[in-house]
Amino acid sequence: MPEDIIIRFENVTKQYNSDPPVLRDITFELERGKFYTLLGPSGCGKTTILRLIAGFVQPTSGEIYFDGQEITNVPPDKRRVNTIFQDYALFPHLNVFENVAFGLRIKRMKPDVIEAKVREALRFVNLEGMEMREITELSGGQQQRVAVARAIVNEPEVLLLDEPLSALDLKLRSEMQYELRELQKDLGITFVFVTHDQEEALAMSDEIFVLNNGVIQQRGTPKDIYDEPINRFVADFIGESNIVPGIMIRDYLVEFVGKRFECVDKGFDPNEPVEIVIRPEDLRITQKDQGKLQVRVDSQLFRGVHYEICCYDEDGNEWLVHSTRRATVGEEIGLDFDPEDIHVMRLGETEDEFDKRLESYEEVRHAG
Amino acid sequence: MQDRTRTRNIYLIPYMLWIVLFVIAPIVLIFYYSLLNIDGAWSFENYKRFLSPIYLDMTLRSFWYAFLITGFSLLIAYPTAYLLTNTKHKQLWLLLIILPSWINLLLKVYAFVGILALHGPINSFLEAIGIGARQILFTDFSFIFVAVYIFIPYMILPIFNALEELNPSLVAASRDLGASPWVTFRRVIFPLTLSGVKAGCRAVFIPALSLFMITRLIAGNRVITLGTAIEQHFLVTQDWGMGSTIAVFLVIAMGLTMILTETGKKVS
Amino acid sequence: MTKRLGRLPSIYLAVVFIILYAPIFYLIYYSFNSAGNMHSFEGFTLDWYREVLQDTRLFIILLNTLVIALLSSAISTVLGVFGALAIKGVKTKRFQNALLTLNNVMIVSPDVIIGASFLVLFAIVGMELGFGSVLISHIAFSVPIVVLMVLPNLEEMSPSLIDAARDLGASRWDVLTRVIIPYISPGIFAGFFMALTYSLDDFVVTFFVTGSGFSTLSVEIYSLARRGISLTINALSTLVFLATLLLVIGYYLISKQRTKPKEVRSVG
Numbered sequence: 001m002p003e004d005i006i007i008r009f010e011n012v013t014k015q016y017n018s019d020p021p022v023l024r025d026i027t028f029e030l031e032r033g034k035f036y037t038l039l040g041p042s043g044c045g046k047t048t049i050l051r052l053i054a055g056f057v058q059p060t061s062g063e064i065y066f067d068g069q070e071i072t073n074v075p076p077d078k079r080r081v082n083t084i085f086q087d088y089a090l091f092p093h094l095n096v097f098e099n100v101a102f103g104l105r106i107k108r109m110k111p112d113v114i115e116a117k118v119r120e121a122l123r124f125v126n127l128e129g130m131e132m133r134e135i136t137e138l139s140g141g142q143q144q145r146v147a148v149a150r151a152i153v154n155e156p157e158v159l160l161l162d163e164p165l166s167a168l169d170l171k172l173r174s175e176m177q178y179e180l181r182e183l184q185k186d187l188g189i190t191f192v193f194v195t196h197d198q199e200e201a202l203a204m205s206d207e208i209f210v211l212n213n214g215v216i217q218q219r220g221t222p223k224d225i226y227d228e229p230i231n232r233f234v235a236d237f238i239g240e241s242n243i244v245p246g247i248m249i250r251d252y253l254v255e256f257v258g259k260r261f262e263c264v265d266k267g268f269d270p271n272e273p274v275e276i277v278i279r280p281e282d283l284r285i286t287q288k289d290q291g292k293l294q295v296r297v298d299s300q301l302f303r304g305v306h307y308e309i310c311c312y313d314e315d316g317n318e319w320l321v322h323s324t325r326r327a328t329v330g331e332e333i334g335l336d337f338d339p340e341d342i343h344v345m346r347l348g349e350t351e352d353e354f355d356k357r358l359e360s361y362e363e364v365r366h367a368g
Numbered sequence: 369m370q371d372r373t374r375t376r377n378i379y380l381i382p383y384m385l386w387i388v389l390f391v392i393a394p395i396v397l398i399f400y401y402s403l404l405n406i407d408g409a410w411s412f413e414n415y416k417r418f419l420s421p422i423y424l425d426m427t428l429r430s431f432w433y434a435f436l437i438t439g440f441s442l443l444i445a446y447p448t449a450y451l452l453t454n455t456k457h458k459q460l461w462l463l464l465i466i467l468p469s470w471i472n473l474l475l476k477v478y479a480f481v482g483i484l485a486l487h488g489p490i491n492s493f494l495e496a497i498g499i500g501a502r503q504i505l506f507t508d509f510s511f512i513f514v515a516v517y518i519f520i521p522y523m524i525l526p527i528f529n530a531l532e533e534l535n536p537s538l539v540a541a542s543r544d545l546g547a548s549p550w551v552t553f554r555r556v557i558f559p560l561t562l563s564g565v566k567a568g569c570r571a572v573f574i575p576a577l578s579l580f581m582i583t584r585l586i587a588g589n590r591v592i593t594l595g596t597a598i599e600q601h602f603l604v605t606q607d608w609g610m611g612s613t614i615a616v617f618l619v620i621a622m623g624l625t626m627i628l629t630e631t632g633k634k635v636s
Numbered sequence: 637m638t639k640r641l642g643r644l645p646s647i648y649l650a651v652v653f654i655i656l657y658a659p660i661f662y663l664i665y666y667s668f669n670s671a672g673n674m675h676s677f678e679g680f681t682l683d684w685y686r687e688v689l690q691d692t693r694l695f696i697i698l699l700n701t702l703v704i705a706l707l708s709s710a711i712s713t714v715l716g717v718f719g720a721l722a723i724k725g726v727k728t729k730r731f732q733n734a735l736l737t738l739n740n741v742m743i744v745s746p747d748v749i750i751g752a753s754f755l756v757l758f759a760i761v762g763m764e765l766g767f768g769s770v771l772i773s774h775i776a777f778s779v780p781i782v783v784l785m786v787l788p789n790l791e792e793m794s795p796s797l798i799d800a801a802r803d804l805g806a807s808r809w810d811v812l813t814r815v816i817i818p819y820i821s822p823g824i825f826a827g828f829f830m831a832l833t834y835s836l837d838d839f840v841v842t843f844f845v846t847g848s849g850f851s852t853l854s855v856e857i858y859s860l861a862r863r864g865i866s867l868t869i870n871a872l873s874t875l876v877f878l879a880t881l882l883l884v885i886g887y888y889l890i891s892k893q894r895t896k897p898k899e900v901r902s903v904g
Binding site: 054078087102103107 | 796799802803805
């Protein structure tokens with residue numbers, strides 16, 4: 001569906017001098033009208049991708065396409081893309097109105113047209129009536145909205161957001177997450193959002209790109225990424241995980257911490273070494289002899305929503321449990337889980353290989 | 369942001385032009401001329417002359433005067449700056465201290481010509497209290513006094529700034545740990561404002577070496593500084609070669625002073 | 637640290653202030669003296685002022701001084717802004733520091749060196765001494781101070797402002813005129829003012845490069861003062877003092893005005 005694709009990166013690499021590349025051979029497509037999040041730790045390349053889309057940097061190799069046309073060397077002022085910067089970058093010498101109108105004045109629109117558009121944009125972000133305020137008089141949240149208004153008033157096809165919520169306090173941040181999501185739905189344009197906060201990513205996105213070391217580790221819907229992390233990095237980065245090494249005895253049977261458990265994965269070679277992930281909220285506390293695992297409680301933190309309980313089994317593996325029930329430190333308890341809660345990850349599998357493996361299940365199913 | 373290389377360098381062109389023409393070229397030319405003797409031929413004559421007793425003596429005296437002027441300025445300026453930081457409306461007082469330095473230099477010096485004259489008010493005062501009139505003008509004393517007067521604001525300003533930047537909780541910490549006000553000053557305040565002191569000394573010492581207008585008006589021909597010598601050679605005797613040589617030494621002195629008073633701050 | 641000053645410190649400050657301002661008021665006082673000298677006040681007169689105001693030669697010199705000051709300040713401000721932008725845009729730290737050092741050489745150099753070296757420069761180039769040489773020299777030594785006034789503003793400016801402007805469609809020219817220049821305007825303003833004072837105040841450099849035909853106020857006063865006491869100078873000083881005072885007050889008021897938060901205008 002080529003008409004739906006708004007941005008395409010082809011084999012894009014970015015390298016500064018002789019430093020290790022920031023982006024390695026990245027290829028992906030973005031569809032119109034979706035909320036994408038680029039997620040990863042500092043230095044993973046997510047901001048670089050944003051700047052490549054905006055035009056502030058050029059790739060060392062590879063091409064970038066916008067709406068089917070190559071824009072690799074097009075300067076930022078000529079792209080139909082607008083950015084919301086991490087520090088908002090509002091012009092201090094202009095008031096709210098003039099900040100929002102900046103892009104329109106550059107295009108030399110008529111004053112009454114500008115006035116109408118600016119008011120509309122401010123209404124969109126709930127800042128009506130604030131046209132004449134000075135930037136320095138505004139709170140952080142208000143400044144952020146002005147930045148949004150200034151961007152959307154130019155009617156871009158893609159909106160880029162560079163960690164825009166990182167400077168806000170927790171409550172305001174949550175509010176703005178809702179608002180930005182609603183805004184994206186109302187405007188119907190593509191949002192590309194950069195953050196290192198995985199909760200934020202899970203909450204807001206249609207699709208998430210998890211990045212590390214200049215490579216896309218995994219892309220998918222929030223649920224896919226959460227439920228089926230493809231490798232240790234993603235499993236670790238998204239949510240909390242318990243990861244232990246294991247051996248895939250055969251289909252549906254896996255061995256770890258010296259015991260064998262029924263599971264729902266297959267397609268591995270017999271006795272293949274793998275990594276096992278079980279989410280803390282999937283572990284249930286029971287009597288010691290009734291659990292699939294036996295552990296001793298080491299420490300406990302009250303998190304409001306749940307207790308975060310840290311345990312160790314006899315091999316010294318750490319198990320993190322989220323439970324609404326309290327445990328006693330030093331107590332020996334049992335942990336229970338369902339076969340569906342065991343997620344098996346192949347060592348070092350890439351996303352493509354993962355997809356191929358899943359496809360092979362389908363073929364077998366259809367064939368069988 | 370290595371991708372927008374082209375644009376920036378436009379600004380570089382006129383600026384580099386100015387630097388080459390008015391900073392580099394003049395200095396080079398001065399060095400060049402210092403190697404020409406009075407007939408216009410290449411020689412080290414000028415340098416030999418400079419190293420002769422007369423000129424060396426003048427140079428040393430010049431340095432001595434400059435030291436004295438800098439020293440007295442520091443002595444008077446530091447307490448003034450310190451006290452200023454303790455006033456209310458300190459910016460206003462600072463402005464008032466700086467204001468005289470904007471009055472044309474010559475006018476102030478000219479005023480002293482009148483004040484220190486034989487029949488001037490100072491002498492009248494001395495007569496009145498019985499000491500009797502003295503020759504004040506055209507002495508070392510008057511020269512140093514007027515020079516210090518001129519330079520005080522330039523010494524006060526950097527020290528004031530350094531004092532302002534000083535974290536008051538450091539002083540409080542020092543007192544808290546048992547140090548008396550004097551010891552606190554010696555071991556905490558002064559060392560931390562040293563950069564301001566250095567900046568002030570630099571702002572005073574180098575110009576003090578090169579004063580010539582004040583020397584002529586106040587001290588007549590009694591005091592000869594490097595500055596007066598340079599002016600003399602360039603504008604009176606037309607011996608540009610020798611004048612340049614003296615200028616070279618002044619530049620060297622200036623370089624040394626800058627190195628010695630290096631504070632490490634790049635943009636003030 | 638704004639405790640009230642004790643007795644002794646207050647007296648010290650008062651003495652310093654009195655000494656600082658004494659010569660100026662001395663001049664002003666005697667400018668009304670009908671006796672024509674600066675030690676015995678006879679009668680009140682405005683004769684000297686009349687002489688000053690009727691002296692056409694003096695008037696022309698005053699005009700020269702103002703024209704040079706305004707013109708050189710304007711041109712050096714433009715060049716200085718270029719310089720600051722150039723320095724900011726340089727990629728390597730080393731080159732940046734080198735440029736800054738060269739820039740500051742001019743500021744730290746004693747006037748004598750600047751004057752002498754410019755004289756040599758003009759001689760080599762074959763330029764005649766007069767209005768042109770003075771103007772060029774004033775521009776040359778004012779540029780570094782403008783750079784120093786503008787640079788801090790530039791350093792403070794977040795680079796994302798430029799990115800934001802480009803992102804919103806601004807061409808490079810737009811970025812310069814709509815974003816950068818407005819942001820650094822306090823620095824430009826301060827730089828222009830400093831250049832103005834440097835130029836008005838300058839004596840030594842002008843003295844060296846002025847040749848015989850052209851004269852500015854400072855140079856003129858020097859020649860008069862060398863000849864001895866003349867109360868026209870006193871009258872002139874008073875006028876200059878008043879003008880300087882007005883200039884400073886004006887600058888102070890304008891800079892306060894600029895930093896005042898703008899009132900919230902009603903939504904039109």
